[in-house]
Amino acid sequence: MASPWQQAGRRRNRKSPGPGPGPPGGRVAGPRRGAGPVGAPVYAGRVSESDTRALPPEDRFQDLVDELVGTDGVTPPRSGSGFGRSGLRFQNKIFAMFVRGRLVLKLPAARVDALVTAGEGVRFDANKGTPMKEWLSLDPESGLAWLPLASEALEFARSAR
Numbered sequence: 001m002a003s004p005w006q007q008a009g010r011r012r013n014r015k016s017p018g019p020g021p022g023p024p025g026g027r028v029a030g031p032r033r034g035a036g037p038v039g040a041p042v043y044a045g046r047v048s049e050s051d052t053r054a055l056p057p058e059d060r061f062q063d064l065v066d067e068l069v070g071t072d073g074v075t076p077p078r079s080g081s082g083f084g085r086s087g088l089r090f091q092n093k094i095f096a097m098f099v100r101g102r103l104v105l106k107l108p109a110a111r112v113d114a115l116v117t118a119g120e121g122v123r124f125d126a127n128k129g130t131p132m133k134e135w136l137s138l139d140p141e142s143g144l145a146w147l148p149l150a151s152e153a154l155e156f157a158r159s160a161r
Helices: 049-053 057-068 109-117 146-159
Strands: 088-090 093-099 102-106 121-123 135-138
Touching (some): 057 088, 057 102, 057 146, 088 146, 093 146, 102 146, 109 121, 109 135
Antiparallel strands (some): 088 093, 093 102, 102 135, 121 135
16 A cells, blocks of 8 residues: 555656756756855755745655655655654654654754754754754755755764664
């Protein structure tokens, strides 16, 4: 049975339609606001910024799920209730989730510090009154592309194994 994230009508393919200039099979993300001082390399994304920023956050997260679920060890969000129900998981560990209309990512504490300092988001608080040092709640107005950040979070989850 298909998960809610894989049901008909929910999957979209935003890759370029065939050969042309640029990388084969996809588009490259536009420039990232704050790419230098935030402390991470600029990654080429496969979905253009102009395509994703016009979408509601729920659809942006769905596109992210669609993009990453085919990756070895990554599983889609589970149905049900409770913490992490909207979470993308690597070997059963959440690395990205959609909470209260925001993308939430597990990243190294120093990276979260840099992103918070740059004004790209805040430390995630699971309604317990204590911000988590390795979890970032990305500002909805942030100019950062979601796929590269989620890929960063996936790499962090892989390195913890």
